[in-house]
Amino acid sequence: MDFFAEIAQYRFLSHAAAACLLCGIACGIVGTYVVCRRLVFLSGGITHSSFGGIGMAYYFGADPMLGALLFAVVSALGIEAFSVGRRIREDSAIGLIWSLGMAVGIIFIYLTPGYAPNLMSFLFGNILSVSTSDLLWMGLVDTLIVAVFALFYRPVLYVAFDRGFAASQKMPVRTIGYAMSALVAVTIVMSIRVVGIVLLISLLTIPAVIATQIAKSFGRILPLAAAIATLGAFAGLWISYRSDIPSGASTIFVLTVTLIVVKLLPLRTSKRRNDG
Template sequence: MDFIHEIIQYKFLTNALFASLLSGIACGIIGTYVVCRRLVFLSGGITHSSFGGIGIAYYMGWNPILGALVFAVLSALGIETASDRGRMREDSAIGIVWSVGMAIGIIFIYLTPGYAPNLMSFLFGNILTVTDGDILALAGLDVVILLLFLLALRPVMYVAFDREFARSQGIPTRTISYFMAVLVALTIVLSIRTVGIVLLISLLTIPPVIVNTLSKSYRKITWWAAVVATLGNLTGLYFSYEFNIPAGAATIFALTLTLIVVKLLPLCCKSLKP
């Protein structure tokens, strides 16, 4: 009861609650696309490359999240363009963007005049630093994602599973791929404060994997992954409050335990049968 009372009483906890809900919805839905299209490595590349934007923003005196947003979107479009036109293998492009983005971020952080800023909240997340602007941005992103998947779930699903088949059906695969790459980048950057750059890839991948263990329907995985990610965020926030540990790490730990239970449960049931 103290947890609920303090969430209502303190603004930073209220923002943390809304961030948990909104980022869970975005990561669950977008994570399903990422997992089904086997773009987990891509999401990791975009996540870590955004650190370059954070470093440049600190050096220029800009909003770090805005810098990460621009850098992540450009990285996502660059990777998609390079792989789509056959100029470079996708995994090679991701690896290059991943390392170059981190390198740029480190260089500009060290070049920033004065005391080097504390980057722990960006690397490992600090949900208590979420602002009203972050909440509005996440809410806007959720509206776009929900509208897209309500109106165009089937084309997105075709592109996720088989681009060649989707192209043969007259679906604009290139447009959808580029648009989804931007949504992946936006979801990643706007969720950085929730779990951080290092752990964010897990928030995108573990919920869809949990649901995929129980269902093979893309539609069901999409919506239930959003539910699982949201519950994971809320559980992490509660554990953070009770045990004074980082919410991002607690979230990933809770989701990982859930995945282990879901994977082991069928085996246990089989072993108990006479």
């Protein structure tokens, strides 16, 4: 009870709790698309490439999150363009953008005059640093995500599972691909403060993977993954509060243990049936 009482009492904790909710909804919904379309490696490439935007923003004295957003969106669109145009294999393009973004970020940070900034909050997250403006930004992104999936549910569904079939139905596959890549990039950047660049790929994928073990239809997986991501983030925040360890790492640990348990449950059930 002390934890919930202090959430209501302290602004930084209430901001952290709100960030868990907003980030969980976004990562759960967008992560479902990422997992179903098998773009986990793509999300990792976009996540790490955003570090280049952070480094450049520090060098030019701009907002690091704005730099991360611009770099992530450009990287996502670039990967989509390369893969669609068949100029280079998609996995090669992702690996190139992944390493290039990290290299650019490191170079510009070391070129920045004075002391190098503390990058731990970007690499591993710092949910207690979430501000009111961050929450407003997260709320706008969540609204956009829910609106896109509600208004264009069927086209997104078809593109996620079978782009060839979607094209045969005269759907704008390329436009949807670019739009969803940009949406993945925006979701990634808004979640950096919660779990950090290093662990973010897990928050995007693990809740959706857990949801696919429970539900089979895309429409049911979406809200279930969002609920799992939100509960995992809250659990990570509570563990962080009780044990004084990083919230992002706690969140991913909880989600990973949950996935293991969910994967083992069918095995135990089948063994009992065989024994019976």
